[in-house]
Amino acid sequence: MADVGPNGGPDDLEYAAEVFGEVRPRLFGIAYRMLGSAAEAEDLVQDVWVRWQTCDRAVVENPEAFLTTVATRLSINVVQSARVRRETYVGPWLPEPVDTSADPHLGAERGEALEFAVLILLERLSPKERAAYVLREAFDYPYGQIAQIIQLTEPAVRQLVSRARKHVVDGRRTEASSAEQRRLLTAFVAAARAGDLEALEKILAADVISYSDGGGIVRASRIPVVGALRVARYHRAFASRFWDGVEVEFAEVNGRTSALLSSGGHMFAVLTVTASDRGIDQVLWMMNPSKITAAQPAS
Known part of the structure; x- marks a missing residue:
């Protein structure tokens, strides 16, 4: 030196x-x-x-x-x-x-x-x-x-x-407030967990898109699901087997509220939505294990 x-x-x-x-x-x-x-x-x-x-x-x-x-x-x-x-x-x-x-x-x-x-x-x-x-x-x-x-x-x-x-x-609509985005996310988690088709359709925009990023490592839809009815039916279809034993924690991720999903103490997915005055425009499932570790809040 x-x-x-x-x-x-x-x-x-x-x-x-x-x-x-x-x-x-x-x-x-x-x-x-x-x-x-x-x-x-x-x-x-x-x-x-x-x-x-x-x-x-x-x-x-x-x-x-x-x-x-x-x-x-x-x-x-x-x-x-x-x-x-x-x-x-x-x-x-x-x-x-x-x-x-x-x-x-x-x-x-x-x-x-x-x-x-x-x-x-x-x-x-x-x-x-x-x-x-x-x-x-x-x-x-x-x-x-x-x-x-x-x-x-x-x-x-x-x-x-x-x-x-x-x-x-x-590329963006009139963005929902942080409070409204959190309300819609919370309502979506509850409706998806219950497999409630009517409740899901009520909060989804007509042209909503659901994306699932599993990276080929975990089971996830490899193509986007488009449209309120299709997205609602898609989430209802796996509700009974997917949500069993899942714990949900809400946390601030990328400046907005997201749901951290865990099973057996292990976080396996980050779920969030983007929302506008039309309801939920995008449902984002981030499930690739190598891509979600940075979302875990510091203890």
């Missing part, structure tokens, strides 16, 4: 760790919104840490800007390769749920691009559109700095953000 003064300096790994630790929540927040995967975001943040350790920190004038740039550019690369992998994913792919009870904004100045409905829509954007949207909407970065990070002109970045905003707005 190079000699450092009493207050540490760029060549001091202790200093480097302290700087990195301050920025780390933001790096994870960027990576998670970009990738929709807590596990991949953690791996990416570790990669940023390795690069921070081995770079010439003496020439880095703004460590936060440097680390954000590295994290964003790595995220863009991972998104490009992840899209290829997801083409062979078994069944619907849903974002990994994360516990946000301790940090409702997950490292951001505001909670944008964290809810499932938005993350699903962001999957359709190009990697650079997604990066520009996340940096601007969730972290309020100036357009000029975003341009430097993703290596485009400022007018090009403004266009990317505008296009991404339009896509997100056009």
Whole structure:
């Protein structure tokens, strides 16, 4: 280790760790919104840490800007390769749920691009559109700095953000309040558990879609179920065998209430809904065991 003064300096790994630790929540927040995967975001943040350790920190004038740039550019690369992998994913792919009870904004100045409905829509954007949207909407970065990070002109970045905003707005209905979303989720769990067809139909939007992400590891529908009657019948069909012995705990996941389903003390699914003034628009079953661990509230 190079000699450092009493207050540490760029060549001091202790200093480097302290700087990195301050920025780390933001790096994870960027990576998670970009990738929709807590596990991949953690791996990416570790990669940023390795690069921070081995770079010439003496020439880095703004460590936060440097680390954000590295994290964003790595995220863009991972998104490009992840899209290829997801083409062979078994069944619907849903974002990994994360516990946000301790940090409702997950490292951001505001909670944008964290809810499932938005993350699903962001999957359709190009990697650079997604990066520009996340940096601007969730972290309020100036357009000029975003341009430097993703290596485009400022007018090009403004266009990317505008296009991404339009896509997100056009893809969403008037969103239900947090209280209404929780009420509908609670009502859905009760009706699904009872196999109550009429109660299910009453709270579902006419064009509701039910997605089940089992990743081919656990039994789950490999195609989305569409329409209020079909979704209601689908959930009634497995009610008697699925819910026996299941314990339900409600928790804050991705900034909204979700139901954590457990059996024998083991959490096996995260269930949530996205809702609007028309009722429940989406039912999201996240059951892939490798993707739900980050939703477990810290004890």
